[in-house]
Amino acid sequence: MTEILILGAGIAGIRAAKVLAKQNLDATITVVNQNDYHYETTSLAGVAAGTAKVEQIMLPLPASLPKGVQFIKATVTKINREAHTVELEDHADLHFDYLIVALGIKSEDYGIKGAKEFGMPIVSVDTAVALKDHIEKTMANYNTSKDPNDLHVVVCGAWWSAFEFLGELAEHLPVLAKKYNLPLDQMKIDCIEAKDKILPMYSDKLTGYIKATLKKKGANLHLGMSIDEVKADRVISGDKVFMANTIVLTTGLSGSQVISDSGFENRRNRMVVQSDVSIKEDKNIFMVGDVATVMQPGKSWPFANTGQLAMEMGTAAAKNIAADLTGNQRLDFEFKDLGSVLGLGKRTGAAAVFGNIELRGYPASVMKVLIYDRSLLEEGTVSTVMKHGRFNFLRI
Numbered sequence: 001m002t003e004i005l006i007l008g009a010g011i012a013g014i015r016a017a018k019v020l021a022k023q024n025l026d027a028t029i030t031v032v033n034q035n036d037y038h039y040e041t042t043s044l045a046g047v048a049a050g051t052a053k054v055e056q057i058m059l060p061l062p063a064s065l066p067k068g069v070q071f072i073k074a075t076v077t078k079i080n081r082e083a084h085t086v087e088l089e090d091h092a093d094l095h096f097d098y099l100i101v102a103l104g105i106k107s108e109d110y111g112i113k114g115a116k117e118f119g120m121p122i123v124s125v126d127t128a129v130a131l132k133d134h135i136e137k138t139m140a141n142y143n144t145s146k147d148p149n150d151l152h153v154v155v156c157g158a159w160w161s162a163f164e165f166l167g168e169l170a171e172h173l174p175v176l177a178k179k180y181n182l183p184l185d186q187m188k189i190d191c192i193e194a195k196d197k198i199l200p201m202y203s204d205k206l207t208g209y210i211k212a213t214l215k216k217k218g219a220n221l222h223l224g225m226s227i228d229e230v231k232a233d234r235v236i237s238g239d240k241v242f243m244a245n246t247i248v249l250t251t252g253l254s255g256s257q258v259i260s261d262s263g264f265e266n267r268r269n270r271m272v273v274q275s276d277v278s279i280k281e282d283k284n285i286f287m288v289g290d291v292a293t294v295m296q297p298g299k300s301w302p303f304a305n306t307g308q309l310a311m312e313m314g315t316a317a318a319k320n321i322a323a324d325l326t327g328n329q330r331l332d333f334e335f336k337d338l339g340s341v342l343g344l345g346k347r348t349g350a351a352a353v354f355g356n357i358e359l360r361g362y363p364a365s366v367m368k369v370l371i372y373d374r375s376l377l378e379e380g381t382v383s384t385v386m387k388h389g390r391f392n393f394l395r396i
C-alpha cells in the first residue's frame with residue numbers, strides 16, 4: 001500500500017489530510033504533529049495579549065482529523081530525502097512514498113544582538129501563553145516594585161502579528177489596570193520598526209488608518225528605527241533607548257528548522273516549490289504553507305505566507321498525490337489571492353479583499369471573525385464552530 005505522510009497538523013497539514021481522505025485511495029495516510037492539538041495560528045496574538053482564551057483556539061487531535069487518517073504525536077527532527085524516511089524524537093523512523101511537509105514557522109531575529117535571549121516571540125500556543133503570563137505577572141509586580149518599566153511593553157518589528165498583538169493588548173490594558181489596581185495612564189506600548197513603510201500590500205490610505213487606530217488606542221509606532229540591541233529591560237536603536245520589562249519579538253518569521261537540518265536548499269528555511277508544489281529534487285515531496293515560497297506569476301517576489309495560501313497549497317499537494325495514484329495528470333497550482341484582513345482588536349480592523357475593496361473598522365473585524373469561523377469549519381465540523389467559534393460581532 002502507498003504510504004502518504006503529512007508532517008504538521010496546522011492549517012496546511014489538516015487541509016491536505018482532509019482532501020486526501022476523501023479520495024478513497026489505496027494508501028495509508030499518517031499525520032505527524034508535535035502536539036495532540038491543532039491551533040489557529042491566526043488567533044495567537046489574542047492569546048498572547050490576554051484577550052482570547054487559549055482553549056478556544058485549540059482543536060484536539062486526532063479527533064479533528066478525518067476517519068481513516070492515522071495520527072502520531074511526535075516531533076520531526078529530520079527528513080532523509082534519498083531514503084524516503086523521516087526521523088522523529090522518541091519514535092522509530094517512518095517511511096514514506098509521498099511526503100507533505102507542513103511544519104510551519106519559527107521566529108526570526110535577523111541576528112539582532114540579544115533579541116533571541118530577551119525577546120518573546122508569538123509563534124505557537126506555548127510562546128503565546130508564556131507572553132500573556134509574563135505580561136500579567138510583570139504588570140502585577142508594579143504594585144510592589146514601583147518600577148515604571150513593569151508597565152511598559154516594547155514590540156520589536158512591525159509585521160502582521162505585531163499589529164494584531166498591539167491592537168489586542170491596547171484593549172486589554174484597562175482590564176489589567178482594573179484587576180491589579182494599576183495606573184492606566186502609566187501603561188505604555190511602543191513598537192519599533194526599521195522600515196519607514198508598513199504592510200506594503202496595503203494602500204497608504206489603509207496603512208494611515210491602521211497607524212491612526214493604533215495611536216488612538218495608545219500603541220506608539222516608531223518607524224524607520226532599526227534595532228541595534230535588545231537587553232532584558234531595554235531596546236536600543238541608535239541613540240534612543242526604550243525601557244520595558246516586557247519585550248516582544250515580531251521581527252520576522254522563517255520556515256521550520258527541520259528544512260535546514262535535512263539539508264534542503266532553502267532561503268530562511270523555505271523552499272521554492274515547482275508548479276505542482278513538489279520540490280525540484282523529488283517530485284514525491286511537497287512543501288506547503290509556511291515552509292514554502294510561491295513566486296507570484298510575472299513578478300520577482302513571492303506571495304505572502306498566509307492561512308489562505310497554506311490551505312490552498314495543502315489542497316493542491318493532496319490532489320496531485322491523488323492524481324498520481326489514480327493515473328491522472330498533476331495540476332499546476334494557481335493561487336487566487338482573496339486578500340487579507342488584519343484584526344486591530346475585538347471590534348476594529350483593516351482589510352483589502354477581492355482585488356480592490358478596502359474595509360476599515362467594524363466591517364473588517366466582522367470579516368475577520370467570519371474567516372476565523374469558516375476556517376474552523378474547514379478544519380473541523382459545525383460543532384467545532386459552535387464550540388470554538390467567535391460570535392462577538394453579534395454582540396455589538
Ligand SMILES: Cc1cc2nc3c(=O)[nH]c(=O)nc-3n(C[C@H](O)[C@H](O)[C@H](O)COP(=O)(O)OP(=O)(O)OC[C@H]3O[C@@H](n4cnc5c(N)ncnc54)[C@H](O)[C@@H]3O)c2cc1C
Pocket residue numbers: 007008009010011012013032033034035037038039041042043044045074075076077102103104105122123160161164256258288289290291305306307308310340341342343
Ligand atoms: C501570530 C500570527 C498571526 C497570523 N495571522 C494571520 C492572519 O490573520 N491571517 C492569515 O492569513 N495568516 C496569518 N498568519 C500566517 C498563517 O497563520 C500561516 O501562514 C499559516 O498558519 C501557515 O500554515 P502551516 O500549516 O504552514 O503552518 P502552521 O499553521 O504553523 O502549522 C504547523 C504545524 O506543524 C507543527 N510542527 C511544527 N514543527 C514541528 C515538528 N518539528 N514536528 C512535528 N510537528 C511540528 C506545529 O505544531 C503546527 O501544528 C499569522 C501567523 C502568526 C504566527
